Amino acid sequence: MGLNRREFLKIAGLSALLGSGAKAAMDILAPGELEAAMETIPLTEGKRWAMVIDSHKIDDELMDKCIKACHREHNVPDLGTAKEEIKWLWKEDYEHSFPEQEHEFVSDEVKHKNFLLLCNHCTNPPCCRVCPTRATFQRDDGIVMMDLHRCIGCRFCMAACPYGSRSFNWGDPRRVTKVEKLKKLNPGFPTNHEYPTRTKGVVEKCTFCDERLAKGEPPACVEEANKIRKGALTFGDLSDPESEVRMLLKTHYSIRRKPELGTGPNIFYIV
Amino acid sequence: MYDGGKILTGLIIGLGLLLSPFIYNAGKAAKAPEPELTPKAKKANECVASKSFMRAWHMQLLDEWRNEVVRDDDRYYRPREVAREMRLDKHLLDQWRHLVSDGTRHYIPKKDKVYYKSLQMTCMDCHSNKTKFCDECHNYMGVDPYCWDCHIEPEEKK
Numbered sequence: 151m152g153l154n155r156r157e158f159l160k161i162a163g164l165s166a167l168l169g170s171g172a173k174a175a176m177d178i179l180a181p182g183e184l185e186a187a188m189e190t191i192p193l194t195e196g197k198r199w200a201m202v203i204d205s206h207k208i209d210d211e212l213m214d215k216c217i218k219a220c221h222r223e224h225n226v227p228d229l230g231t232a233k234e235e236i237k238w239l240w241k242e243d244y245e246h247s248f249p250e251q252e253h254e255f256v257s258d259e260v261k262h263k264n265f266l267l268l269c270n271h272c273t274n275p276p277c278c279r280v281c282p283t284r285a286t287f288q289r290d291d292g293i294v295m296m297d298l299h300r301c302i303g304c305r306f307c308m309a310a311c312p313y314g315s316r317s318f319n320w321g322d323p324r325r326v327t328k329v330e331k332l333k334k335l336n337p338g339f340p341t342n343h344e345y346p347t348r349t350k351g352v353v354e355k356c357t358f359c360d361e362r363l364a365k366g367e368p369p370a371c372v373e374e375a376n377k378i379r380k381g382a383l384t385f386g387d388l389s390d391p392e393s394e395v396r397m398l399l400k401t402h403y404s405i406r407r408k409p410e411l412g413t414g415p416n417i418f419y420i421v
Numbered sequence: 422m423y424d425g426g427k428i429l430t431g432l433i434i435g436l437g438l439l440l441s442p443f444i445y446n447a448g449k450a451a452k453a454p455e456p457e458l459t460p461k462a463k464k465a466n467e468c469v470a471s472k473s474f475m476r477a478w479h480m481q482l483l484d485e486w487r488n489e490v491v492r493d494d495d496r497y498y499r500p501r502e503v504a505r506e507m508r509l510d511k512h513l514l515d516q517w518r519h520l521v522s523d524g525t526r527h528y529i530p531k532k533d534k535v536y537y538k539s540l541q542m543t544c545m546d547c548h549s550n551k552t553k554f555c556d557e558c559h560n561y562m563g564v565d566p567y568c569w570d571c572h573i574e575p576e577e578k579k
Contacts, residue, residue: 225573289494297491298571322570340573344542349570364496 197291198273198388199358200416201372202398203266207382212375213241213266216383219374223359225340225347227326236317236348238356239268239371248407265419266383268371269294269315269356270407273414277307277316286353292388292416293358303351312411315355322350388416454561457553465547469500469536480566486538498536541572549575 153161220226220239227236245252247265275294277286285300286307308316324347326332326339340347345361348354359369367373368385375383386395395418398404404418422428462468468475470482489495537543548554551574559566 295491299487299491343573346541346571346573360494364494
């Protein structure tokens with residue numbers, strides 16, 4: 151028995167036709183869902199969090215305010231030295247933010263501009279691949295999370311992250327309440343009694359404010375920025391074609407940090 | 422025996438030193454820990470699970486909570502629902518039976534309450550007297566949990 155050549159070709163042709171039709175049908179019935187699902191992460195409730203930063207609307211003053219809001223919210227200490235700096239949200243100039251785009255004739259405006267940097271919550275995060283304890287992992291909605299209970303402080307993730315988004319606690323962050331010099335830099339530490347601090351020997355980073363998202367609130371930096379200037383930072387769901395972030399990306403030219411590495415960063419910069 | 426006297430004296434002194442803590446504490450029973458409830462905890466009259474369960478297995482519950490919150494983003498604890506699930510699922514009940522002496526890991530609370538799974542915000546909200554509640558038993562047992570390395574303990578009035 152079995153199929154003869156003619157029957158096989160008929161079936162193959164028909165299935166190819168159905169296959170391409172299915173894509174079209176999906177596009178009409180559930181726009182955006184298929185392309186989002188085709189990304190490497192599975193979608194829970196169709197979510198893939200992302201942030202759009204409009205560099206025309208944000209300036210240094212606003213960036214500082216966002217950084218302050220973030221650090222206040224998460225008890226991030228200021229340790230005074232660059233070597234021990236804990237970075238959740240920070241700023242950097244164009245050359246160091248987008249090293250592969252830099253050239254000697256870049257416009258003065260962009261050249262001297264600072265950019266707001268944070269964890270890119272990559273679609274294909276290299277940090278999660280190297281973590282030996284799965285302390286850092288990717289949630290179904292794309293957030294690259296830290297489980298600090300599990301972190302053993304090996305710093306593989308710091309070596310893997312091409313964006314420098316991870317910081318190591320070389321010492322107990324709570325020493326800022328004891329050392330006289332650091333006391334002045336961190337008035338009222340810990341500033342948020344509803345959020346823990348970290349401890350010596352763990353790696354920490356931005357978590358896209360998972361604890362706020364769970365309550366339906368936007369990340370602290372986005373909330374702060376929107377209080378002062380609407381649209382400077384926009385947070386939303388990439389898998390929803392009607393979402394604000396998708397609308398912004400559709401209508402503005404945007405760049406990402408080091409996309410050529412294939413990590414799929416989810417922080418977009420409108421320039 | 423050469424130098425027998427010296428050796429024997431040395432042995433007696435050595436033995437005496439070794440046993441001195443036992444002799445010193447003889448007849449005195451160490452005080453059993455008496456964790457204190459705050460007025461707020463007393464008024465609430467119920468915890469997230471039965472007293473006997475919490476006494477013996479609060480660390481397992483906290484471990485479950487931290488995993489569920491951080492890894493599954495599952496932040497609310499509903500004792501009634503958990504109890505219902507346990508009764509429906511015989512396998513689950515068997516799995517947990519060894520954990521409780523009186524078979525009541527999850528009792529049915531009077532009110533259908535929902536708790537936010539957080540040591541810092543929920544547990545310590547009622548049990549805001551860490552030194553008189555947590556430390557009382559932990560010190561007695563000689564355990565030193567590292568919860569407080571990161572989680573902020575409530576301020577206590579001395």
